[in-house]
Amino acid sequence: MATAQELMRLQFARFAALDPQLPDTHHLPSSGEPIVTQTLDGGAVAGLVARNSNPPGSAQSLWQASEVFELFPIVGEQPQAGMDALLRAWREWLATHASPGPNSSCTVVWPSRDIAATRALLDHGFLPLSCLAVRPPTPAEYTELSGTVKVRRAGPADLDAVVELTLAELEYAALVGTSTYRPDAPRLKRTAAHVRLHSSDPVWLAEQDGTPVAVAECGWVDTAKSPSSYRLRAGMWAYVNCVSVQEKVRGTGIGRQLMTLAHNEFARAGVIGSFLYYNPPNPLSSVFWPRQGYRPLWTMWEVRPATALR
Incomplete structure (x- = not known):
């Protein structure tokens, strides 16, 4: 045997x-x-x-x-x-x-x-x-959006905007995957965003007429230090933690612009790839992420x- x-x-x-x-x-x-x-x-x-x-x-x-x-x-x-x-x-x-x-x-x-x-x-x-x-560390083709949409790095002063957008993503994700919007979600999201905005992890905000309408929370992960946690090849990876776009501006290219900027920064940083988690039943992310070059590696x-x- x-x-x-x-x-x-x-x-x-x-x-x-x-x-x-x-x-x-x-x-x-x-x-x-x-x-x-x-x-x-x-x-x-x-x-x-x-x-x-x-x-x-x-x-x-x-x-x-x-x-x-x-x-x-x-x-x-x-x-x-x-x-x-x-x-x-x-x-x-x-x-x-x-x-x-x-x-x-x-x-x-x-x-x-x-x-x-x-x-x-x-x-x-x-x-x-x-x-x-996962996605290979290739640069993305940049397309400037017309109008008044601007993308910039978020900082500690953007905490309220980041929390609001990430809570909106959690509320949507709770309908189509494993997430649960629990009563203490606002506090937990605020704590996590505070830590991220005071670290070297990149967070980008998209603003329309000066109002935040989308966020991309990202980070860096060295899987050589904790291989069993990520099920990835050993090395430095970029991690896309959360991307949230306000419902009223979805489909206008803002999410694509955010991730173009992120993927180009990932490539400049020399990571071996980027990874994220998404819900296959989600009618938005299941279409958006493959278009950005991601493909499933592990299914939960x-x-x-x-x-x-x-």
Whole structure:
């Protein structure tokens, strides 16, 4: 019977053939509950379940359930049969080892191009509510907008405008993905924006007749320091945290102008690429981001509550 190490080796060899942008390996969490089972034809598969809590008042509570069970599958070269067997075993594990509440979820993060595993995830009730998308560090063609729209770097004095725009994005995202607009969202967003505006992370504002109408919150991430957190190749990346455009000016090119400026600065900084998270069910971001050159690398599959796992 194949060992977990052998299954991991086969799994990442298969990932490399599926998508050259995937990292060579992925570190499992340091703690978790192991699951070992077999496919219908007797093939060995395994997984590790990590349990995380996001209490009220935490930033993670805006985009995750209060109680998150994440499965790290180790299925070797058996993406469909192996994932199916592992998810069945996980359902039994939840029934005997945990008591998930109503504000809970089961999550699996898996390469977006692995459609064989996709079939098994769908069959067990998972939905592809979010994905991590990447873009190469190429400059973008700049097109100056006509009229009175101006883009500039935001500073500490723009805190109120940034918070207002990012809250509008959260309110919209809560309808089409994993985000939740909780009562303390304004405070959490203000704290995060304050930190970002007092750091070296770039934030841009688009103004129309002097009034802020769009924001692009970005940052820098060295994935060599925390590879398991991002599932990206090691190196310096640019991160697009939030882009929000007021409803009345959507479709006018303001979002494109913001990201053209951002992508050109990313290229000048010498990053190995940029990444972001977006919701495939979102009718705006699912169109906008591919047009900016982003494509899915990892898909975040989710079931809420955890007891809905089939």
